[in-house]
Amino acid sequence: MRKGLDVNLKGKPAEEIAQVKCPGEYALVPDDFTGVKPKVVVKEGDQVLVGDALFVDKLHPEVKFTSPVSGTVSLVERGDRRKLLSIRVKCDGQQKAREFDVNQEVLPLLLESGLFGYFRSRPYDVVANPEDKPKAIFVSAFNSMPLSQDFELVLKGQEQEFQTGLSALAKVAKVHLGVSAKQTVKALLEAKDCEVTIFDGPAPAGNVGVQINHVSPINKGEVVWTLGAEEVIFVGRLMITGKVDLTRTIALAGSEVRSPKYYKVLVGQKLTTLLDGQIENNAHVRIIDGNVMTGLKTTAEGFLGAHKTEVNVIPEGDDNAELLGWIMPRLNEFSTSRSYCSWLFGKKKEYTLDARIKGGERRMIMSGEYDRVFPMDIYAGYLVKAIITGDIDRQEALGIYEVAPEDFAIAEFVDSSKLELQRIVREGLDILRKENA
């Protein structure tokens, strides 16, 4: 794969894993599980174990979302029109876990333990529907976005869990594992019970959607499921111990982090526990739950999102008064355009980019900008136009079933018209899903 773009950002994580103490409060945020209508099944004050359901999907009550910690439900947070924002659990520090019977079939076990909620399905990039018969399950073992987690490091010491997870998934559907050409670990290259495909190329080659498009593109009426590589380890742990263990090794990275490194945390961890002492006091920064490309802006009081494998911190930049940007050389700015100088400095130079859009929103003026960094057999610009105009037939014809918002992240980065492609695609998928329901 040649299309794509690697952005070299400052603040890459060191290969060092730190532990954090039990921070008191954890939260599960239903919005992280796209497409789910949450129904709370606990009350404030209830005692829960690790693996006890906190909420379920109203339409498919068998899809449960379970607690990462044991303790007391401290808050069921609701917003406007009683929208469920989060369920918080005060951790008791003992991590008492519910035992599951691992001798049953895989799918019911995944549903019961809450791990099924981590499966996503294409089309629509939403939480999978257990009634679907997926043609395959795709797992990408690497993340190609800047400042992202290095899965090889995470995998160290968990190879057995990973393989057990893959073998369990193989009982549900055929498993495809996407591996980067840079990865050398045997546990990935020689993984059993799955088909290993090696991908070489710049971001977004690590996006599972790109890999699906190259291995076995989705046709209308077909469904594939996707699962994060670390979530395969969750499944493996469950199969081996009978307990749910949502421990992740996430990367805390970015130019504004004092010493970027990895942390062992649980899903739903409060971010203050990571960020304490890692950010300059009063620094005007943007804390991102997830990756700089795809993650959500949050605060230090926020919680680690369910699918997130990193937390990035970059300057916000809205206090920056840069003069005559349309003509200045701007040596410290990164651009794929040679009207800036970043081509002079090669790929070694690390950039500190802030959160400014650096331009005004325009109509699509330049042509072929998206296609340069969109390594799928899809006319990205035309698809985006079809979504903007709400032409559903045309979206289908142009391949909307194959894409997820994250696949447009790099295109959104390079777009000179500054359109919010990920948002446009997400809204398009939501509308399409409603229409097709």
Next chain:
Amino acid sequence: MNALRNYLDKIKPNFEEGGKLHAFQSLFDGLETFAFVPRTTSRVGSVNIHDAIDSKRIMSFVVIALMPALFFGMYNVGYQNALAAGQLEQATFWGMFFYGFLAVLPKIIVSYVVGLGIEFTIAQWKHEEIQEGFLVSGILIPMIVPVTTPLWMLAIAVAFSVILAKEIYGGTGMNIFNPALVTRAFLFFSYPSVMTGDSTVWINQQSILGLGFTAPEAYTAATPLGQAATEGFSGFDCATIHDAVMGFIPGSVGETSIIAIALGALLLLWTGVASWKTMLSVFVGGALTGLLMQATGLTAIEWWHHLVLGGFAFGAVFMATDPVTSARTEGGKYIYGLLIGFIAVMVRVLNPGYPEGMMLAILLMNLFAPLIDYCFVEANISKRAKRAINK
């Protein structure tokens, strides 16, 4: 510079909703974003970092790329004036340049004032930001008309094209035809006598503010292309071609010098602002058609003369590559370019009335660009549909 920033921040509330100067919000916003990079940061749910490129930067680089051709064009206006007056020996380089500068400057001003005035008004009316597209069109227009075009005609033509070729479609990025070319086409069809041919339009023969010369008697000079069309190949020789490459021939202000255009082309291609696919295929298309015409005996003009005479090179470099009105699919760009080259030379050779075909070729292909794209996109669609059936 902080003082300016602070001042802008201080007066900004006046222009916002409810402020007393709200009617000028678009203008203020345009000037503010011109002076400073906008501070807007990305919203939740979109990419957190962005490439530094934006449409202001892109349009600025096109304008910079046009500068060599513009400055040479100014010099050539003076040169042609001196030549017409028979005073070439007395003329100095700077004298000729400033003469041309004074002849061209009013056109640039009229073009920008009329065009940007309409754009600003419409932006304010629609509560939008000012779009940068006219920065390029506004400089292109004076460069593709004869130097003697009356200013009032230019003003009418600019207003016509900005409103009817651009804004009614929704502004920059939505238009079908290249606004600069529509301006020229409007002038061409409304006032043919001042736009074409063997008359005196190509050379300014009056002195301006004491600079330049007044030609002793009405001096007529056709463009070499015009000569070739009326008199055949005998009309010009090697010296003319040499002059055409250098740019010392009569013609529209910016189109004459191949060398100046090539400098602009290099910048556009190097920065990736213009597509090399489109540009190259226009030249290939023109050359092939020229060869064909020569081989079949329809014309005596050497095939490569087509590429250096008239507006061919200028059109290929600056007009055909307009991303909005050209084909948007990568494959489509080759076909789009080839057809422009083909039609331009076809019109030149086979049309008895008018020697130039580039403007009409590009406008015609503007119309067909969506069709070309349609074929490429449909191919992708039917491939996807077939994949679904074969499963």
